[in-house]
Amino acid sequence: MNLTDRLLQALAERGATEIFGIPGDFALPLFREIERSATLPLYTLSHEPGVGFAADAAARYRGGLGVAAVTYGAGAFNLVNAVAGAYAERVPLVVLSGAPAAHEAASGLLLHHQVKTLDSQWRVFEELTADRARLDDARQAPQQIARVLDTALRESRPVYLEIPRDMPQRPCDEVPVTAPHEPDPQALAACADELLERLRRARRPVLMVGVEVRRYGLEAKVATLARRLGIPVVTSFMGRGLLADADVPLLRGTYLGLAGDPVLSQEVETSDGLLLLGVIVSDTNFAVSAQRIDLRFAIQALGGRVVMGHHVYPDVPLSRLIDALLERVPATAPLVAPLRALATKGRHEPRRAEPSPVTPADIADAVNRLMQRHGPMPIACDVGDCLFTAMDIDPTALIAPGYYATMGYGVPAALGLQAATGQRPIVLVGDGAFQMTGWELGNAQRHGWDPIVIVFNNAGWEMLRAFEPEARFNDLSAWDFAQMAPGMGGDGARVEDCVGLEAALERAWGTRGRFQLIDVRLAQRDCSPTLQRFVGAVRRLAKGAAG
Numbered sequence: 001m002n003l004t005d006r007l008l009q010a011l012a013e014r015g016a017t018e019i020f021g022i023p024g025d026f027a028l029p030l031f032r033e034i035e036r037s038a039t040l041p042l043y044t045l046s047h048e049p050g051v052g053f054a055a056d057a058a059a060r061y062r063g064g065l066g067v068a069a070v071t072y073g074a075g076a077f078n079l080v081n082a083v084a085g086a087y088a089e090r091v092p093l094v095v096l097s098g099a100p101a102a103h104e105a106a107s108g109l110l111l112h113h114q115v116k117t118l119d120s121q122w123r124v125f126e127e128l129t130a131d132r133a134r135l136d137d138a139r140q141a142p143q144q145i146a147r148v149l150d151t152a153l154r155e156s157r158p159v160y161l162e163i164p165r166d167m168p169q170r171p172c173d174e175v176p177v178t179a180p181h182e183p184d185p186q187a188l189a190a191c192a193d194e195l196l197e198r199l200r201r202a203r204r205p206v207l208m209v210g211v212e213v214r215r216y217g218l219e220a221k222v223a224t225l226a227r228r229l230g231i232p233v234v235t236s237f238m239g240r241g242l243l244a245d246a247d248v249p250l251l252r253g254t255y256l257g258l259a260g261d262p263v264l265s266q267e268v269e270t271s272d273g274l275l276l277l278g279v280i281v282s283d284t285n286f287a288v289s290a291q292r293i294d295l296r297f298a299i300q301a302l303g304g305r306v307v308m309g310h311h312v313y314p315d316v317p318l319s320r321l322i323d324a325l326l327e328r329v330p331a332t333a334p335l336v337a338p339l340r341a342l343a344t345k346g347r348h349e350p351r352r353a354e355p356s357p358v359t360p361a362d363i364a365d366a367v368n369r370l371m372q373r374h375g376p377m378p379i380a381c382d383v384g385d386c387l388f389t390a391m392d393i394d395p396t397a398l399i400a401p402g403y404y405a406t407m408g409y410g411v412p413a414a415l416g417l418q419a420a421t422g423q424r425p426i427v428l429v430g431d432g433a434f435q436m437t438g439w440e441l442g443n444a445q446r447h448g449w450d451p452i453v454i455v456f457n458n459a460g461w462e463m464l465r466a467f468e469p470e471a472r473f474n475d476l477s478a479w480d481f482a483q484m485a486p487g488m489g490g491d492g493a494r495v496e497d498c499v500g501l502e503a504a505l506e507r508a509w510g511t512r513g514r515f516q517l518i519d520v521r522l523a524q525r526d527c528s529p530t531l532q533r534f535v536g537a538v539r540r541l542a543k544g545a546a547g
């Protein structure tokens with residue numbers, strides 16, 4: 001077995017089910033060995049940002065490691081933004097980069113793809129990853145691979161492996177399976193006891209679940225805990241879609257502060273026992289709070305530590321905390337009196353499919369009706385008004401860069417999701433974001449993927465226009481995406497009204513084996529109710545801050 005065989009085996013043992021990549025001469029030996037070994041399927045795409053987003057989505061949705069393989073220099077630097085987003089949103093993405101062979105590095109020549117020095121790329125990825133290794137010695141490689149991949153899983157962050165092109169075929173020993181890290185049992189017990197005591201004392205406890213609950217595969221356990229605790233449950237903005245398929249009677253919806261349901265927001269912001277499980281405390285999750293949530297009274301479990309008031313438990317992995325809490329909260333007696341499930345009503349009344357021009361809210365309603373007819377579908381969402389529109393879609397599995405907020409994520413993420421799970425996703429993407437990475441759809445048919453892609457075609461960067469209505473720099477021309485679909489191996493439909501949207505969605509759902517692109521023409525300056533509220537809230541808070 002050579003170094004590549006051992007690496008692929010170690011990746012598969014840690015949850016990877018495929019590799020996305022684009023080769024280059026510094027990575028040809030690695031790609032040749034990946035293809036020969038066939039341990040993991042190798043899916044090539046057209047541009048490295050798409051490779052990174054697809055690998056991110058595979059890890060984010062399926063759990064376990066996502067894998068992006070690229071060449072040195074131009075390929076790896078093209079991947080930077082996707083890896084940065086994975087770091088910010090705690091996704092265990094493994095970067096495999098080819099690199100110059102030892103004799104080339106020692107030649108003294110400036111090598112093609114090289115930047116300032118041969119280590120420039122390494123230094124850039126130091127800022128974007130939790131751990132790194134250069135596999136230039138086959139005797140050390142097994143330990144290095146084990147350490148780096150285990151760091152990715154433990155910290156749920158990207159990691160980087162640089163593989164000189166004279167190494168992939170080197171004989172190599174097996175990569176050891178290392179025992180999972182166990183926290184101090186007394187510290188864990190003290191933490192769980194204090195946390196539950198704080199919840200028991202609270203008059204208005206609320207549980208908010210965030211992205212780490214999915215990253216560590218804890219949704220089922222957290223749903224059980226939520227039922228046993230008997231307290232209201234909300235998701236963070238980034239955690240939208242979490243627990244959607246679970247039986248959590250008190251699941252209220254998504255906390256959006258001033259941009260969301262006022263009843264839900266008030267419950268969260270006035271809680272005297274706010275338990276944040278795996279919630280990234282970021283501006284996108286909390287910035288538009290009506291009143292600044294006093295996190296000193298919250299209980300925060302994130303990044304392997306728990307903070308309660310001024311007490312910090314530095315080494316309490318979320319999975320161990322959930323187990324300890326479940327041991328202490330039996331299925332019989334809910335922690336607090338079971339609350340009635342407040343049915344927080346939808347934010348807008350769904351309109352009938354009339355032959356009227358389409359608005360973003362109509363798209364949410366049409367997707368809801370499609371899923372009511374045919375069952376839930378996972379959603380890969382880009383950044384733009386489509387992400388705010390997604391808040392009006394009934395809870396279903398949703399992946400989106402809600403915090404790092406990079407455009408270009410939606411289409412490649414859908415391809416990664418379908419590659420990793422076989423599930424057919426819906427993509428919500430604006431015309432601007434589609435112009436960035438939507439072309440990856442051209443790879444869908446050869447890999448057997450067939451997402452349903454809904455393009456919010458408002459001929460502009462509407463989310464920015466909502467903040468700068470007078471600016472002309474947010475205007476785009478209306479590209480005819482429907483016309484372009486057949487040339488990429490899919491079917492396109494241009495939609496001008498709600499009746500057409502309903503028919504196009506039903507037709508798309510019934511057509512398999514080819515991606516379906518629905519080019520929805522939206523009026524400019526017609527944005528979703530949630531984006532309107534978000535912009536209003538940001539403006540009010542900014543005015544308040546200005547005094």
Ligand SMILES: Cc1ncc(Cc2csc(CCOP(=O)(O)OP(=O)(O)O)c2C)c(N)n1
Nearest residue numbers: 384385406407430431432433460461462463
């Ligand atoms: C890689 C990157 N570059 C720029 C930006 C900044 C931005 C955030 S939202 C937005 C406009 C989105 O336009 P789109 O047409 O896709 O969607 P819609 O609002 O419905 O019109 C831009 C340019 C981000 N977030 N990421």
Ligand SMILES: [Mg+2]
Nearest residue numbers: 430431460462
């Ligand atoms: Mg747009």
